[in-house]
Amino acid sequence: MNPTFPYRSNYRILGKIGQGQFGQVYFALRRHRGDFVALKNLGPGFPTNRFLREFAYLVSLRHPNIVACQAIEYHAKGRYLVMDYCEGGTLRNLMESSDQLSLETSLKLVTDILAGLEQAHQHKIIHCDIKPENILLSLTPQGWTAKITDFGISRLSQESLNLPPGSGYTGSPAYMAPERFYGKYSYGCDLYSVGIILYELILGERPFSGLPSDLMLAHLNQRIFVPDRVAEPLKAILLKALEKLPQRRFSSAKEMLDKVALAKTEVCPSPVYCLIALPLDSPLITPEIKLLNQVSFSQKISHLEVNNNNIYVGIDKQLTCLNYDDSSLTGLPNHQQEISFNEPIKTFEIRPQGCFILTKRKTTGTAQYSLYCYPNQAVLNSSLVAQILPPFESPQFLSSLDIQGKWLAVISTKNNHKMTGQFQVFNLPHLSIVHAPNICPIPSQLIALDHRYGLALFPRNSQGNKRTFLYLFNRRGRFLKGFSLPLLLSSLTPNPSNHYELFGMEDIEPHYGILIKLKPLKVTRIALDFMPKFIIAQDWGYGLANDKGTLLLLDRDGQKLSQIELSLSITAMTGFGEFNLLIASWSRKTAQLFTLDLRSYLVLNDD
Known part of the structure; x- marks a missing residue:
């Protein structure tokens, strides 16, 4: 009841x-x-x-x-x-990504499915609807673990359940064994479905396609064709798993599992660490970049931000503001003004109140941090820069501003204690503490997600157990319940369109891009053929670049749009407007700024 x-x-x-x-x-x-x-x-x-x-x-x-x-x-x-809950999504999600799974990964996923089926068959349960949509993925440091779900139309074996002929069928015609179309069930039905999945993983398409009626006729009458490029051990497995008569297929999931495991040792004889096969010949595009007129510096640019008509340039202890007529940043700047600080600039961020600048000065055994705010819509003048956070001494210091610039989260340590620190949230601009300090481990990063919540990252690598713990905190300075991922992530970049979408890189080789969506939780790995030094997040997706000028554009789901060769030595990068990049380069002891319009490179996958 x-x-x-x-x-x-x-x-x-x-x-x-x-x-x-x-x-x-x-x-x-x-x-x-x-x-x-x-x-x-x-x-x-x-x-x-x-x-x-x-x-x-x-x-x-x-x-x-x-x-x-x-x-x-x-x-x-x-x-x-x-x-x-499986944070990796479905096997269908993974198969539909623009990347091709490596052969080793494909075979590992199939062995997972067969291991689960072996357990089900031992309990005399026939799943009856094995397909990529019913295979969920749980994240692991080495890749994914496949898990079978949705036993809603499962049957007991025919020894326990006799179905009348012509009783109809339910399931997915693209993956159904021939006998399923006239109401017969056996363990071989599930193995046939696994054969279709294996075929699709290896070749990128199913053996049969069309409307349900076309699929039924193909499964009943058409022999499968396996191209010669498929290795013989795998070809033999496909031909046997996809026999029309169930008695000619593998006698059990265990038998098919053993054959796939043996084939894996033959076709992948040495350890392969690539989860996703990189494209063999990724086309590189050389775009048209525009040099900002009469803008150059004699030192490397380390920080860049754009706010409406202003470009903020950070170089060592100096902040430079370039003001333009409009947000396209074309023509000559109206003003180029500088402010010098007593300490080097560590970071700066744009908020509704203005540009917040965090400086850092190293001292013996510790460091001194200060936070300043330069107001928006003001002529750059040192007298207008307000010091928000007075000199703050700490061996370790992390901070994050909320997106509205109304509170500041800080973690700091005292007396060279490197394991734990004080977590505080200050209201701005008056710097009042909203809650008594909390003692907590030192995270690698604090991220303000929205005006109410933030996220703290705690990567841990202990005796080969690699995990990152992610804890939410609120604007009142309290940590909420967290969760962990079996990955090492030291930093994440939130997307401005949805701060609950974040992009980062795995800290250990091989390096994969990691796209995390928190609402609901979904984690996607993206194979990269270079290690990015710069990651920018925009409404359209993510731009990843290394310091040699290779730029990769991804959409919001991690799909590759374009790979571009800029032929620049990049020192800083930021986005502005809807589809533009501002890039700082260093060459021949001169720093210059370039703009790049991305619109023609963001629609290549629309066909």
Whole structure:
């Protein structure tokens, strides 16, 4: 009997992550433990017997390659299955990325699927709907772990369940074994589906395509064709897994698993660390870049920001402001004015109040930090620069401004204590403390996500266990519940269109770009053929560049748009307007500024 409503749920729903035939799947936080789960909503239209059957199957199938069901949660309009949450998305998401999975990774994912099926078959359960959409991915330091989900139409083996001929079928025709089309079920049905997935992973397409009726005829009558470029051990596996008669296929998931594992040792004899195959010949585009007229400096530019008609240039202890007639930054600057500080500029950021400049001066065993604000719409004048944070001495110091410039989060250490520090949040501009300081470990970065919340990164590499812990904090100076990823990430760049989307790089080789979406949590790896030194985030996506002038453009989902060769020695980079980059270069002891219009390079994947 359902409990009385209303009552406080054990889970806080954070967003919808999927829509199925009988309900939705939600991303949720378990309130008392702080971990993430998936809630599969089974509404009134979902038959009770099927609900109980799926729950019974999932409870009995405890295996690393099967998504576990943890509980049933009732709510006012139905019930949820509480499932493991897999932050890597589905296998379909991974297959549809612009990158091709390496052969080793593809075979590893297939062995995961077969291991999960072996467990299910041992319990006399036939999944009946194996397809990339029903394979979820859990992130690991080495790649992904594949987990089977959605046992909603699963059947017991024919020894336990006799179905009448012509009883119809349910499932996905593109991945269905021939006998499934006339209501027959066997363990071989699942192995046939795995064969289709393996074919698609290796060759980039399924063996059969078309409308459901075309697919049915192809599965029933058409022999598959495996190109000669497929290695013989894999070709033999595909031909056997995709036999029309189930008795000619592998006798069990274990047999197919052993064959795939053996083939992997033959076609990938040495360890391969590439998860995603890089393109063999990435085209490099040489674009037209524009030099800003009469703008040059005798020292390297280390910091760049653009605010409306102003360019802010940071060089050592000097801040230079270039003012233009309009935001296109064309023509000659109206003014070029400088302010000098007593300490080198560490960072500066643009906020509604103006440009906030953090300076750092090293002293014996410690450092001194100061925060200044140069107001917007003012003529650059040292008398207008307000010192927000007086000289602050600390061996280690991290800070982050919220996007509205109303509070400042700071972590600092005392007495050379490198393990823990004081976490404080100050209201600006009066610098009042909103809460007593908290003692916490030293993170690698503080990030202001929006006007209410921030994020702290804590990478840990202990005895080969590589993880990054991410903790939310609020503007009142309190840490909230966090989560961890099996990756080493020391810094992330939020996207201005959605500060809950962040891009970073793995700290250990091989280096992959990591795109994290927090609402709901999804982590995407992007293969790169160079290590970027500069990462800028814009409404359209991300620009990654190294100091030699190679520039890679990615969209908001991490898909590659263009790779550009600038032939510049880059020292700083920022975005401005909708589709422009401002780039600082250093050559022949001269620093110059260039602009690049990206519009023609952001639509190459629209075809």
